[in-house]
Amino acid sequence: MTTTPGDVPAIEFQDVVKRFGDNTVLDRLNFSVPQGQRITLIGPSGSGKTTILRLLMTLEELSGGLILIDGDPYTHEYKGEKWVAVPERRRRVVRNRVGMVFQQFNLFPNMSVLENIIESPVHVLKKSKDEAVADAERLLDKVGMSEKRDFKTNELSGGQQQRVAIARALAMDPEILLLDEVTSALDPEIVADVLDVLREIADTTDITMLLVTHEMQFAREVSDRVLMFDKGQIVEEADPETMFTNPSHERTQAFLKAVLGG
Amino acid sequence: MSDDLQTLVDRLPGLADGVLVTLQMTLGGAVLAMVVAVVLGFGSRTQSLWVRGPSRVVVEFFRGTSLVVQLFWLFYVLPQFGFKMEALAVAVLALGLNYGAYASEVVRGSIASVPKGQWEAATALNMTWLHKVRRVIFPQAWALMIPMLANLLIQLLKGSALAYYITLQDVNFWTVELRRATADTIFSYTAGLLVYFVIAYLLTWGMNLLEERAKRRLGRGTRPSLREAFGLKPRAMYAPKVPEARGAI
Numbered sequence A: 001m002t003t004t005p006g007d008v009p010a011i012e013f014q015d016v017v018k019r020f021g022d023n024t025v026l027d028r029l030n031f032s033v034p035q036g037q038r039i040t041l042i043g044p045s046g047s048g049k050t051t052i053l054r055l056l057m058t059l060e061e062l063s064g065g066l067i068l069i070d071g072d073p074y075t076h077e078y079k080g081e082k083w084v085a086v087p088e089r090r091r092r093v094v095r096n097r098v099g100m101v102f103q104q105f106n107l108f109p110n111m112s113v114l115e116n117i118i119e120s121p122v123h124v125l126k127k128s129k130d131e132a133v134a135d136a137e138r139l140l141d142k143v144g145m146s147e148k149r150d151f152k153t154n155e156l157s158g159g160q161q162q163r164v165a166i167a168r169a170l171a172m173d174p175e176i177l178l179l180d181e182v183t184s185a186l187d188p189e190i191v192a193d194v195l196d197v198l199r200e201i202a203d204t205t206d207i208t209m210l211l212v213t214h215e216m217q218f219a220r221e222v223s224d225r226v227l228m229f230d231k232g233q234i235v236e237e238a239d240p241e242t243m244f245t246n247p248s249h250e251r252t253q254a255f256l257k258a259v260l261g262g
Numbered sequence B: 001m002s003d004d005l006q007t008l009v010d011r012l013p014g015l016a017d018g019v020l021v022t023l024q025m026t027l028g029g030a031v032l033a034m035v036v037a038v039v040l041g042f043g044s045r046t047q048s049l050w051v052r053g054p055s056r057v058v059v060e061f062f063r064g065t066s067l068v069v070q071l072f073w074l075f076y077v078l079p080q081f082g083f084k085m086e087a088l089a090v091a092v093l094a095l096g097l098n099y100g101a102y103a104s105e106v107v108r109g110s111i112a113s114v115p116k117g118q119w120e121a122a123t124a125l126n127m128t129w130l131h132k133v134r135r136v137i138f139p140q141a142w143a144l145m146i147p148m149l150a151n152l153l154i155q156l157l158k159g160s161a162l163a164y165y166i167t168l169q170d171v172n173f174w175t176v177e178l179r180r181a182t183a184d185t186i187f188s189y190t191a192g193l194l195v196y197f198v199i200a201y202l203l204t205w206g207m208n209l210l211e212e213r214a215k216r217r218l219g220r221g222t223r224p225s226l227r228e229a230f231g232l233k234p235r236a237m238y239a240p241k242v243p244e245a246r247g248a249i
Helices: A049-056 A088-095 A113-123 A129-142 A158-170 A188-204 A216-222 A240-245 A250-260 B002-010 B012-043 B049-064 B067-081 B087-113 B116-124 B129-166 B171-182 B185-217 B226-230
Strands: A011-020 A023-033 A038-042 A064-069 A076-079 A082-085 A098-101 A176-180 A208-212 A225-230 A233-238
Touching: A011 A049, A023 A049, A023 A064, A023 A233, A038 A049, A038 A216, A049 A098, A049 A176, A049 A208, A064 A076, A098 A158, A098 B116, A113 A129, A113 A158, A113 B129, A129 A158, A129 A188, A158 A188, A188 A216, A208 A216, A216 A240, A216 A250, A225 A240, A225 A250, A233 A240, A233 A250, A240 A250, B002 B012, B002 B171, B002 B185, B012 B049, B012 B087, B012 B129, B012 B171, B012 B185, B049 B087, B067 B087, B067 B129, B087 B129, B116 B129, B129 B171, B129 B185, B171 B185
Parallel strands: A038 A208, A038 A225, A098 A176, A176 A208
Antiparallel strands: A011 A023, A011 A064, A076 A082, A225 A233
16 A cells, blocks of 8 residues: 555545446446445345446446546546546556455366465465465465365365355455355355354454445444445445444335345 | 288388378377467457457368368469478478367367356456466366367378378378288278277377366366276266355356
8 A cells, every 4th residue: 555544545436337238337436435444235136236346356347437446546547538448467456456256256176275375376476385375374274274275176065165265365465355245155054154254354354345245234243334226326325233223215225124024 | 811911011110100190290280270279269259350350260261171172282382482391291281270270169169168257256366368368267178178179189180191192101191002012902991991090099098088187177077997098988077066055166
């Protein structure tokens, strides 16, 4: 980080537009996330929450506006009046600060658990192999997967794969961690294990986190702020207590009622 | 018949030379075809029309023209433009371009079959394009493409018999010479068939081993029994066992 934490937002969306063909998913969205904050994005499917994470991971291209990471332009910038894409070489510098965990884990099946974790630290961050292995072992211990170090990924259950995927993302020392419905593909009895791991990371690090989740109880425990999305717009923004017990917007009330079954 | 056999035994050293030439063409052609296939296979996938267009044209051209005509053209026509190549080089080039065009479709299809999530995870780990392809995507696609490449390799071996017409002394040449010496068409061409069959069998066996190894690296293989290893039947794919994951890849 180039500035004192807190000075510059970790993430800033300025008039962000994202269209898929004729379908406008995000229409001039503005919001920012201070350093170290944990933000949960909630809202009905199709409201643009996942798109926000995918834009932050450069898995989708912006249609308009800017995304700033620590104040630095990330995927696009203005040169004078002209809105231009930032070349991949410069995007990679900023992308190093961002990590992501996916709904479907996306571990590499051609590598062992350990190899999955050390691949990018060694080849992208240019860490020595010994250092990367030592870091990986520490992280595997943290997520409770030490004994599976040399297993193939498809020898693991879904919950185990997701814990490895979390360790793999953390091995890149991200400043920002994006969690995209990370428990949605898991059986209910496994979900708690994965949430425990995330809770510990939230408690022991100062990583800025953006979560898209349907685990409202978990969101309530770990987030500093909850954003309610509908049709690509933030309809309500509040601390978790207020959002979950006393939402003011009727759209939020209806959504939470449907999700919580209350 | 015993005279025929004696003639064949006398000509075994010639057979060794012929097999060597056939193998040189087959393996040389296969290596070149693989390079062509990877370049054109990825070229056909890019967004840029300036890369994709030429890639498609080259693929369609070499798939759409006869191998014999390509051989003759490279061997007899090209020298008139001042490019003269040895017969073996011509054969390797023609086989490599022709089968490379077919194999590029195999490469393209296999790359497309690797789940999109694998590319995305690699992006999230900030890998370069080349790093993604080399370490993540290709190793997975490779396991998918081997059975189809094995088919093409056998076809390439058989296609190499055409090189006899551009003066190469391969197995086909040896067969023709054997017929001349024995004046026994049935005997000599049957011998030729068997020689090609044995080479094809060994190549198939080698490709099965490669496939097994590639699958095992993906955690899907099991140690093959001797019968399976030597057998010609490709082994069944084993479904990954991920009991707890729904919709896992």
